[in-house]
Amino acid sequence: MITLFQITGSSSFAARAALECAGADYAVVDVHPRRRDEAAGFAAANPLLRVPTLRDGDVCLAETGAILLWLGDRFPDAGLAPPVGTPARADHYRWVTWCANTLHVGWWPVMGASHLTPDESAQESLRAGGREQMRRNGAHLEAWLADHMWLAGDQPGVADIYAYMLVGWQHYDDIRLGGPALASHYERVGALPGVARARELDDLDPRLIRIHPDMRGGRPLD
Ligand SMILES: N[C@@H](CCC(=O)N[C@@H](CS)C(=O)NCC(=O)O)C(=O)O
Numbered sequence: 001m002i003t004l005f006q007i008t009g010s011s012s013f014a015a016r017a018a019l020e021c022a023g024a025d026y027a028v029v030d031v032h033p034r035r036r037d038e039a040a041g042f043a044a045a046n047p048l049l050r051v052p053t054l055r056d057g058d059v060c061l062a063e064t065g066a067i068l069l070w071l072g073d074r075f076p077d078a079g080l081a082p083p084v085g086t087p088a089r090a091d092h093y094r095w096v097t098w099c100a101n102t103l104h105v106g107w108w109p110v111m112g113a114s115h116l117t118p119d120e121s122a123q124e125s126l127r128a129g130g131r132e133q134m135r136r137n138g139a140h141l142e143a144w145l146a147d148h149m150w151l152a153g154d155q156p157g158v159a160d161i162y163a164y165m166l167v168g169w170q171h172y173d174d175i176r177l178g179g180p181a182l183a184s185h186y187e188r189v190g191a192l193p194g195v196a197r198a199r200e201l202d203d204l205d206p207r208l209i210r211i212h213p214d215m216r217g218g219r220p221l222d
Contacts, residue, residue: 001026001027001055001056001057002019002024002025002026002027002054002055002056003026003027003028003029003041003045003054003055003056004016004019004026004027004028004029004052004053004054005028005029005031005039005041005042005045005046005051005052005053005054005055006028006029006030006031006051006052006217007030007031007033007051007216007217008030008201008202008203008204008210008215008216008217008218009202009203009204009208009210009216010033010051010052011051011052011064011104011165012051012052012064013165013198013199013202013204013208014052014064014068014158014161014162014164014165015052015054015064015067015068015071016028016052016198016201016202017161017164017165017194017195017198017199018067018068018071018072018080018158018161018194019071019194019198020193020194020195020197020198020201021078021080021156021161021192021193021194021195022071022074022075022078022080022194023075023078023194024071024074024075028217029041029042030216030217030218030219031049031051032216032221033216033221036049037049041055044060045060045062046060046062048062050062052064052067053067054067054070054071056070056074063100064099064100064104064162065096065097065099065100065101065104065162068096068158068159068161068162069081069093069096069158071158072092072157072158079155079157080156080157080158080161081152081157081158082152082153082157086153088152088153088154089152089153091151091152091153091159092151092152092153092157092158092159094152095151095152095159095162095163096158096159096162099159099162099163099166100162102137103134103137103141103163103166104162104166106130106133106134106137107130107134107166107169108130109126109127109129109130109133110127110130110131110134110173110175111169111172111173113126113127113130131173131175134170134175134177135175135177137177138167138170138176138177138178138182139178141163141167141177141178141182141185142177142178142179142181142182145178145181145182145184145185146181149185149188150185151163156188156189156192160185160189161189161195163185163189164185164186164189164190164195165208167182167185167186168186168190168207168208169208171207171208171209172209190206203215203218
């Protein structure tokens with residue numbers, strides 16, 4: 001049995017989209033953002049209480065990139081991860097890792113500057129520097145996608161899903177990443193039935209903006 005510990009509209013979206021694209025049978029546990037210790041089994045699965053966390057039988061996994069790599073292999077028939085030992089597989093490792101260690105964390109100074117310092121002018125500097133870095137990240141994706149339909153191999157995979165989520169977060173800020181190639185990749189990935197279904201389940205519009213900002217997991221936040 002697979003269980004995804006999630007908060008709708010958060011980083012867990014990518015894991016849910018991969019599960020949907022894989023046609024997996026899974027359950028979700030909706031974690032309350034401020035009362036994470038109330039979610040049954042969550043602390044045992046991930047003492048850091050961060051989402052996404054995945055429990056798959058005896059296996060507990062945290063970190064979006066690790067979960068996506070796991071799911072790509074767990075559902076080989078879904079074709080979300082290229083075959084081991086191929087050049088496309090190397091691209092798959094490279095892009096999932098880059099999403100995790102560069103693109104994902106690249107948003108923190110932009111969106112979470114106030115968590116990093118109480119000093120408001122320092123927050124502004126952090127945001128400005130973060131936006132500049134994210135523009136460079138967008139250009140990096142744009143350059144690859146100008147020549148490639150997908151990030152790894154000739155079909156959409158977990159790397160595309162991860163990048164899609166992180167690129168979608170630009171709509172929460174006054175920044176545009178990449179150019180026409182990245183924009184059309186965003187449209188292509190967003191049109192995948194599993195991704196569209198995950199958006200619906202997570203109550204997100206096509207920009208990945210929460211349709212009901214005060215709700216998580218279909219319930220009002222209290
Ligand atoms: N490195 C983690 C980051 C996950 C993450 O930051 N999740 C947020 C929600 S978007 C969270 O649970 N934050 C709570 C915390 O950091 O305590 C990953 O890639 O999964």
